[in-house]
Amino acid sequence: MAEEAENERRVLVAVDEGDESMYALSWCLNNLVFQNSKNTLILLYVNPPRGGYMPFETAAALDDPEIHPANLYSPEITAAMERYSQEVADCVLAKAKKLCKDLQHVKVETKVEDGDPRDVICEMAERLGAHVLVMGSHGYGLIKRTFLGSVSSHCAQNVKCPVLIVKKPKSIADARDQTYQSE
Template structure:
């Protein structure tokens, strides 16, 4: 009997520095990744762009080039730290093929664009669990993406802490 053909799947997981993001990644590895498929997990981190903090001081003045360079260095270090943590979660899980992408821009736009480019079988995202007021002001990245990508979107909500963690 011929060997069965193993279906390949691409699972895009949006990660950031939040615990919700890492919980979603862990949940995905335990509940979505399967030995019945040849799964590739693509970890995606959206790094803020310089224009996003060009006038954060509130005075309308641009930050000095030294301050901007420091912010860019911090963002690069944050991206490296997030990716290292996410890769460790994947390595601790076991054998799974992992790719990483760090892209510049607003998380909503980056996730939607990369999803369109890669055409994954599913997009997995964590939910920050913002209440109605915070969500109204900050917007929901997961909601925006679920409305604008063409693949299934799995939003993983971290259980509320029981206080025994």
């Protein structure tokens, strides 16, 4: 029994709405997770924090100590936002699980967490005892990365396990070249 636990590998794959994360998952399934191994594949989706862009009046209202951010939206709007977030998470995980449908001896788990993806992915890799973290890369240039931040760069610097960042090729020919290189 202890030998079985030793041979088990926990592969955490961060997935989101982008094609990049699904490409990373496909790459992982073709190159990292093997049918007859004792792997556990954990698909993690992180609901980003609510808020985003607010009207100037709302942002200014936050400076008022009498107004609490949780009270900015009506309960109906908050419930609708939560339902929508859950629907997006369910859709992304269904798409990811569909890619995993042919796995027979690999255990597939799904997790949905809320918060800043950079922090949540790092925390979950630690909490779940991941042996490797697999992520896609959006390939933002320097300017976008400066303003938006790079989730994959943050995780590569802060996660204790190895991090594999899979970059999606720009063309079909590039994808073919990558396939030949991995064989």
